[in-house]
Amino acid sequence: MHRGGHRNGPREPAGDPPRPALHDVNARHRPSGVALLLTGGVREALWAQPLIRALPGVTVFARSEAMRTLQGIPEVGRAFSFGSSAVDVWRTYRRLRAGPMSMSVVAAPSGARAALLAYFAGVPRRIGPAGPHDRWYSHGVKTARGIHPVDANREIALVAAGMTTPPPQASQPPTIQSGVPATRRMQSLLAEAGVGSLRETLVLIPGSGNWTPRAASAIWPEERFAVLANQASANAVILAGGLGDDARVRETRAGIGKPTTVIRLSELTVEEFAIVAGGSQAVVGHDGDALHVAAASGASVVALLRPHDVTPVGRSCASLTAEDLAGLPAQRVVSVLGERLKVDSDG
Structure with missing residues (x-):
């Protein structure tokens, strides 16, 4: 919507470059x-x-x-x-x-x-x-x-x-509202990628999962994400990669024996990823943009955190905190994910 006669409103400073602001x-x-x-x-x-x-x-x-x-x-x-x-x-x-x-x-x-x-x-x-x-x-x-x-x-x-x-x-807790155009676009993209029912799909964020550039931090090893994917009840997996996550996504995908789709956050808006996360069986990842968007979408979330990381806030969130994420066993995450899914199904 334009205000007054100017694309950016009546008080837009003069000399603004010609791009949407x-x-x-x-x-x-x-x-x-x-x-x-x-x-x-x-x-x-x-x-x-x-x-x-x-x-x-x-x-x-x-x-x-x-x-x-x-x-x-x-x-x-x-x-x-x-x-x-x-x-x-x-x-x-x-x-x-x-x-x-x-x-x-x-x-x-x-x-x-x-x-x-x-x-x-x-x-x-x-x-x-x-x-x-x-x-x-x-x-x-x-x-x-x-x-x-x-x-x-x-x-x-x-x-x-x-x-x-x-x-x-x-x-209210943080929420994400996705409009009809974003929903239709994601339905089309997921269909083209061969993704069936999102409710039978586990979303994993093996890297930072950020749209915004941030300093690198310690993460859970890629091979354990693969173990989680293979042992979880989901029939398919979506790997979400943020800025600088390509190598971690590739290494995780190499160890997964289920149908797996890779999505890049740089190619999606926040609300589009919220549609994927909110429609999935669950989302597992680190303290980053994507995990907090997943929580705000209402998804079932399992957060893998270090002591000073920020816990996501949402409808159904569980957290595992460790000084050294490399020492967190895959079976522990598999167990917490199963417990979270049981709580959600019983509720």
């Missing part, structure tokens, strides 16, 4: 004078949903790959792509200045770039999680040490919205 995701609320800055990627945007839902008309700045997490959230007034390049940072600074914005909110976990942008843009009220960036906020919100980012953002939402209890919509 503004996403009118829902257009149910007129944009307010509140800006929400998300410096992470897809999973961080999901964690910030309590903040978004507590601030009707909020203008959201997020990475382009995270925009689809905003689909179907009526409180979003408008959304702009917020990248890490110098050009993107400058453009965001100008938008904050031109707003005009009366308040900026930085979601947990915070980033210095977002806090600095709001400060130098002259936004009068600046709220974010208390910590190393306090000097750039007018109000740092203290949260309990080790609190889940979703819960931390609920507490920030109370301060930002001036409430003592969160509104019902802000108490």
Whole structure:
């Protein structure tokens, strides 16, 4: 939807390059004078949903790959792509200045770039999680040490919205809403790939499973993912690979003796992967974008985590945590997956 006579709205700074930047995701609320800055990627945007839902008309700045997490959230007034390049940072600074914005909110976990942008843009009220960036906020919100980012953002939402209890919509877990076009496209792609019933298919994320570039981290060995695939009750397997995951996906696939389909997250939107995950028997993987999208889609999820990883939040999530994931036996994961599927079927 275009606002006024300009493709990006009446306050779009002059000289903006000719590429889409503004996403009118829902257009149910007129944009307010509140800006929400998300410096992470897809999973961080999901964690910030309590903040978004507590601030009707909020203008959201997020990475382009995270925009689809905003689909179907009526409180979003408008959304702009917020990248890490110098050009993107400058453009965001100008938008904050031109707003005009009366308040900026930085979601947990915070980033210095977002806090600095709001400060130098002259936004009068600046709220974010208390910590190393306090000097750039007018109000740092203290949260309990080790609190889940979703819960931390609920507490920030109370301060930002001036409430003592969160509104019902802000108490919901993160969700992904997929539209009809995305559903039809995925049905077509899966049919072309020879995937039968998703309910009989196990989705595995043997690598990081990210749309957003992140530092490499320790993962569960590929051969154990293959053992899990072969011993699970599912009739078929989908391997989902994110940025830098190609080698791990290939090695995992080589050990699987069931019909296996490989999908690359770079070729799918967030909502398209949510359709795959939500329709599957279950999803198993590491703390990354794809696993948190799977949880938000309502899928049965088994998360393989290290102590400082973030547990996915969703309808049916189980977690296995180990200091060294390489020492986590395949049979333990097979057992937890079976238990999770039994709980879901009994429920």
